[in-house]
Amino acid sequence: MISAAEYARRRRELMRMAGEDAVLILAAAPERMRNADAPWPYRQDSDFHYLTGFGEPEAVLALLPGRAHGETVLFCRERDAERERWDGERMGTDRAARELRLDDAFPIDDIDDILPGMIEGRARVYCHFGQEPDFDARLLGWIRRLRTARGGGVVPKDLVALGHLLHDLRLFKSRDELALMRRAGEVAGAAHIAAMALARPGVAEYEIEGEILRSIRSQGAVPAFPPTVAGGANACIMHYQANRATLKDGDLLLIDAGAEVECYASDITRTFPVGGRFTAAQRALYEIVHEAQLAAIDAVRPGRSFGAAHDAAVRVIAEGLCAVGILKGGADRAIADGSYKAYFPSKTGHWLGLDVHDVGDYRIDGEPRVLEEGMVVTVEPGIYVPPNDKTVDERWRGIGIRIEDDVAVTKGAPDVLTAMVPKSPEALER
Numbered sequence: 001m002i003s004a005a006e007y008a009r010r011r012r013e014l015m016r017m018a019g020e021d022a023v024l025i026l027a028a029a030p031e032r033m034r035n036a037d038a039p040w041p042y043r044q045d046s047d048f049h050y051l052t053g054f055g056e057p058e059a060v061l062a063l064l065p066g067r068a069h070g071e072t073v074l075f076c077r078e079r080d081a082e083r084e085r086w087d088g089e090r091m092g093t094d095r096a097a098r099e100l101r102l103d104d105a106f107p108i109d110d111i112d113d114i115l116p117g118m119i120e121g122r123a124r125v126y127c128h129f130g131q132e133p134d135f136d137a138r139l140l141g142w143i144r145r146l147r148t149a150r151g152g153g154v155v156p157k158d159l160v161a162l163g164h165l166l167h168d169l170r171l172f173k174s175r176d177e178l179a180l181m182r183r184a185g186e187v188a189g190a191a192h193i194a195a196m197a198l199a200r201p202g203v204a205e206y207e208i209e210g211e212i213l214r215s216i217r218s219q220g221a222v223p224a225f226p227p228t229v230a231g232g233a234n235a236c237i238m239h240y241q242a243n244r245a246t247l248k249d250g251d252l253l254l255i256d257a258g259a260e261v262e263c264y265a266s267d268i269t270r271t272f273p274v275g276g277r278f279t280a281a282q283r284a285l286y287e288i289v290h291e292a293q294l295a296a297i298d299a300v301r302p303g304r305s306f307g308a309a310h311d312a313a314v315r316v317i318a319e320g321l322c323a324v325g326i327l328k329g330g331a332d333r334a335i336a337d338g339s340y341k342a343y344f345p346s347k348t349g350h351w352l353g354l355d356v357h358d359v360g361d362y363r364i365d366g367e368p369r370v371l372e373e374g375m376v377v378t379v380e381p382g383i384y385v386p387p388n389d390k391t392v393d394e395r396w397r398g399i400g401i402r403i404e405d406d407v408a409v410t411k412g413a414p415d416v417l418t419a420m421v422p423k424s425p426e427a428l429e430r
């Protein structure tokens with residue numbers, strides 16, 4: 001769990017970065033409709049969650065560094081017995097201010113009257129723009145109100161993108177964040193193991209998907225994204241989600257599924273034989289991906305660049321593809337001319353955190369970012385041989401393999417948060 005004190009620390013740190021003449025304004029995620037009056041399950045905006053831990057829509061956070069009457073102000077829905085009878089409990093302003101350790105909270109219905117006065121006199125407004133058109137319009141409305149105020153308000157000179165400051169904070173995970181991410185890894189790990197127990201020829205991909213969702217929900221978590229359950233050549237479709245084919249003996253099954261615990265994500269992929277035994281061709285390619293993944297994980301260390309894991313995986317995969325005859329002409333050439341990308345078209349990983357593809361810059365001044373303690377990445381190399389690739393021997397066609405773990409950068413060895421799910425070929429066959 002993230003304590004109220006940690007949320008308060010994050011707000012203080014962000015205000016320190018923004019400076020005394022700034023104001024920072026963030027909106028909660030709106031409720032989104034699936035159709036008519038049926039909403040999608042509500043998920044708070046990750047930035048808003050990061051700074052408040054508040055789980056309701058229709059809220060705005062204003063951070064006002066140095067303000068004598070209070071630096072941290074929330075606008076949220078008031079208690080409303082009639083609405084709460086239909087939609088569930090609301091925290092209300094009094095409780096929100098107290099429990100979230102904010103200096104003040106006001107009803108969201110009063111924001112047009114209160115917020116413009118808080119913006120007045122500040123030089124810079126840090127906000128997200130271009131994400132939510134409705135919120136962009138409201139924000140500009142508050143600034144316009146200031147401009148047209150009687151006596152003429154002092155209008156901020158700059159609108160600044162908030163992401164640069166906030167997303168750099170989010171990149172570094174605290175001890176309590178890492179504990180939640182480890183838990184998210186354990187939940188998804190158990191779901192993968194349950195799926196492995198169910199998989200056999202004749203079972204449908206959607207039955208496996210159902211088992212994964214059952215397992216994740218039964219542990220009190222939610223899926224971090226819709227699972228990919230891809231039998232046979234479906235695994236060569238990078239974001240396969242149809243999940244409607246029936247598993248066949250002799251095929252591999254690729255499952256990419258993650259869980260979200262208190263908004264923190266895990267992201268795991270395993271690939272294993274539906275009938276319990278790899279064919280010789282499957283095993284040959286699996287061993288290459290496995291070796292590539294271990295080499296890439298070993299590169300997740302402080303001081304190494306973000307790109308080092310990818311480079312390590314590419315080297316092993318290019319050499320492996322040359323060794324089995326899928327690529328001709330040697331690994332150096334396959335890497336130099338990029339021909340390995342016909343079978344490994346993706347990158348080896350991404351930041352992981354509140355978002356599955358988490359925020360944070362991958363490059364700084366054009367150079368790949370150097371890894372530091374507290375960052376978390378996925379490591380997910382793969383080999384995908386398109387089923388219609390006539391340039392390779394038939395036995396390779398339609399084999400798709402990916403192995404994905406979540407890895408925290410520590411002072412010492414890489415910390416694999418998802419290590420409980422088997423991945424060696426021997427363990428998978430067992």
Ligand code: GLY
Binds near residue numbers: 257350
């Ligand atoms: N599950 C999405 C990804 O692996 O990036």
Ligand code: MN
Binds near residue numbers: 256257267268269404
């Ligand atoms: Mn994944």
Ligand code: MN
Binds near residue numbers: 378
């Ligand atoms: Mn991933």
